[in-house]
Amino acid sequence: MTTLPPPGIKYFPEDSIEKKCYNIAESLKEYIPIMNERYRLGFNLYRYMKGEGDPPEVFIKTARIRYENISEKELIEKINSAINSLKNS
Incomplete structure (x- = not known):
């Protein structure tokens, strides 16, 4: 029996709002150490x-x-400060 390769991953473009929001969450890694919690944020x-x-x-x-x-x-x-800097840019 063989397995299929995993599906390809399409990442968000760097200038997309999704990527920026997830980058804010990732920047709080020292306060939110669990990855799934950062994804939820x-x-x-x-x-x-x-x-x-x-x-x-x-x-x-x-x-x-x-x-x-x-x-x-x-x-x-x-x-909130990260959101404000995101809105101002």
């Missing part, structure tokens, strides 16, 4: 940037994103 950031999701103050609690070595208020401030 990136997805919620993407939904927020598209106007479909809740602001960070809400989705940090509702998505149950686990963080460490930082308070919730500081984490939200870091996320």
Whole structure:
């Protein structure tokens, strides 16, 4: 029995909003060490940037994103400053 090769991966372009949102989540690696938690953060950031999701103050609690070595208020401030710099660029 043989197996098929895995499907190819198509990455987001560097200038896409998806890539930028997931880069913000990845930049918080020291506070959110679990990769799946960062993916969840990136997805919620993407939904927020598209106007479909809740602001960070809400989705940090509702998505149950686990963080460490930082308070919730500081984490939200870091996320909001990253969003503002993304919107200004």
